[in-house]
Amino acid sequence: MFDKISENRTLDDIFQGNEPKKGINEVSVKSILNKSKKRDSWFLLDYSLNPYLGCSFNCLYCYIRGSHYGGNTTHKLQVKSNAAEILVKQLKRRVKTKEYGLIGIASSTEPYPPVEEELKLTRSLLEIIARSKFPVSILTRSKLILRDMDILKKINENAILPPDLKPKLRGGAIISFSFSTPDEKLAKIFEPNAPTPKERLETMKKFKEEGFRTGVCFMPVLPFLSDSEKQVEKMIVLAKNYGADSILTAGLTLFGNEPTDCKTVYFKTIEKHFPELLEKTKKIFGDKFYPNTKYQRELNERANRLCKKYEIKNRIV
Numbered sequence: 015m016f017d018k019i020s021e022n023r024t025l026d027d028i029f030q031g032n033e034p035k036k037g038i039n040e041v042s043v044k045s046i047l048n049k050s051k052k053r054d055s056w057f058l059l060d061y062s063l064n065p066y067l068g069c070s071f072n073c074l075y076c077y078i079r080g081s082h083y084g085g086n087t088t089h090k091l092q093v094k095s096n097a098a099e100i101l102v103k104q105l106k107r108r109v110k111t112k113e114y115g116l117i118g119i120a121s122s123t124e125p126y127p128p129v130e131e132e133l134k135l136t137r138s139l140l141e142i143i144a145r146s147k148f149p150v151s152i153l154t155r156s157k158l159i160l161r162d163m164d165i166l167k168k169i170n171e172n173a174i175l176p177p178d179l180k181p182k183l184r185g186g187a188i189i190s191f192s193f194s195t196p197d198e199k200l201a202k203i204f205e206p207n208a209p210t211p212k213e214r215l216e217t218m219k220k221f222k223e224e225g226f227r228t229g230v231c232f233m234p235v236l237p238f239l240s241d242s243e244k245q246v247e248k249m250i251v252l253a254k255n256y257g258a259d260s261i262l263t264a265g266l267t268l269f270g271n272e273p274t275d276c277k278t279v280y281f282k283t284i285e286k287h288f289p290e291l292l293e294k295t296k297k298i299f300g301d302k303f304y305p306n307t308k309y310q311r312e313l314n315e316r317a318n319r320l321c322k323k324y325e326i327k328n329r330i331v
């Protein structure tokens with residue numbers, strides 16, 4: 015997919031031909047908009063788009079660290095420097111054939127890492143999407159998304175939805191925030207560089223007040239740390255109080271046994287901060303990358319029951 019990795023430069027540097035700056039790697043891509051074979055039933059996405067590779071929020075459970083997603087990928091952030099140019103071409107083709115569908119931004123990494131404030135790459139892609147009248151679904155942990163409220167409003171009001179989604183969605187933009195826990199101390203351990211859960215909730219509320227469809231992705235739920243009746247209930251109540259239209263819940267997945275793999279890093283973190291939970295956490299995973307069926311079934315039942323109790327949807331539509 016990638017045909018070139020160059021030295022460190024900002025987007026302005028790239029566009030203006032300046033010398034590389036330290037700290038941001040640039041990557042040139044052949045494709046930025048990927049069409050799914052089939053729309054996924056959870057997020058309703060027909061397309062995915064990831065402006066960045068890697069993520070500086072450094073969540074310790076994140077599956078993009080380690081060897082699972084290609085050649086020991088580290089959390090060093092890479093910016094897709096030619097994304098705007100490629101997106102214009104790709105969307106032009108899709109507009110011509112009227113293949114409108116929700117574009118998931120960003121399905122694999124964070125669309126608003128701190129460097130986005132300076133680079134404005136996600137913003138420039140949203141401007142292109144707004145001009146093409148495609149709908150979007152954004153999943154983030156960052157309050158920086160507030161900066162792009164103006165463009166997102168245009169998308170929400172003017173985007174063309176696929177005919178079957180038209181009666182189900184209010185507008186052309188779905189804004190969702192992800193959480194592994196609503197607990198600030200726990201989040202600081204597992205998501206050291208990400209904005210706090212409170213900041214995410216407050217950001218979501220602002221989008222709700224502006225008429226957007228909003229959601230909470232309670233994923234990954236951390237085994238024995240954020241999965242109890244009380245903790246799931248707390249997340250659901252907060253989601254509802256801060257304006258979420260829906261809450262999607264899913265368990266933790268952990269990959270790999272190499273030193274930088276998320277399974278290794280996660281278990282090491284549990285050993286350091288919650289040694290009493292190490293054995294039982296390992297036990298529900300065994301040699302798999304997901305918790306055993308009994309655990310997953312119980313978590314789903316708990317979340318569904320509590321969503322029903324608090325009258326909040328456990329699906330986007």
Ligand code: SF4
Pocket residue numbers: 068069070071072073076077078122123124155208
């Ligand atoms: S914000 Fe998302 S992509 Fe970034 S490290 Fe955390 S889980 Fe991974």
